[in-house]
Amino acid sequence: MNDLLVANSVSKNFGNFKALNQVSISVPKGSIFGLLGPNGAGKTTLIRIINQITLPDEGHVMLDGQPLKAEHIRDIGYLPEERGLYKSMKVGEQALYLAQLKGMSKSEAKLQLKYWFEKLDIGDWWNKKIQELSKGQAQKIQFIVTVLHRPKLLIFDEPFSGFDPINANLIKDEILKLREEGSTVIFSTHRMESVEELCDHIALIHESNKILDGKLTDIKREYKSNTFEIGLQSNN
Ligand code: ADP
Secondary structure, eight states, X not given: XXXXXXXXXXXXXXXXXXXXXXXXXXXXXXXXXXXXXXXXSSHHHHHHHHTTSSOOSEEEEEETTEEOOGGGGGGEEEEOSSOOOOTTSBHHHHHHHHHHHTTOOHHHHHHHHHHHHHHTTOTTXXXXXXXXXXXXXXXXXXXXXXXXTOOSEEEEESTTTTOOHHHHHHHHHHHHHHHHTTOEEEEEESBHHHHHHHOSEEEEEETTEEEEEEEHHHHHHHHHHHHHHHTOBOOO
């Protein structure tokens, strides 16, 4: 079994609008898999289905050879584009709460949080409220709570938005290290540069359909020639 995640012919309608039309992807174990496409293409809808936030109308998703089920949620770490921290909670309180939801014990979570807070230079934020942090600082906390329980599958939706270039590079390095340590990563973005820097496989989603997929090296020329037609962001 070389694929950690397989989505097979997944469709999703919102009223009369088809947000996903029979989309299939196979995410190899240990890869950084780029879900690339312009805004509105259907990437978040697919990610929400993988996270069991939304049910598909057709098709199915397998994780590690098994149909997705409720317990799998602990095998997945999801960083949504719309960040979901409780603004009035303190950083430490919230991080511990989220870690325990993902099945970690309090002592294990504390140990891991200490490690990550040092790594990402978040020394004295433990007792600060989320609302007191800058966007970039809150982003770091959200990144940490996504990866803290070391899930098999990490899903990042536009993980660098809100970061300055130095911190974006820091997070990029951490994503590469997490892959080296055995995680498989799905990375959703409308920016080609991010995919080129990080991903080894990609699927290109456009207007609810998957129009290309494969190894990045194999399909680079083909998807570049598609850039203008589908309005991907390519130079900032
Ligand atoms: P992407 O992540 O690629 O930007 P989305 O999956 O967020 O795209 O959205 C795909 C399309 O589905 C968009 O046109 C969006 O407006 C629509 N859509 C997403 N969620 C809903 C919803 N809950 N109700 C109605 N339309 C939705």
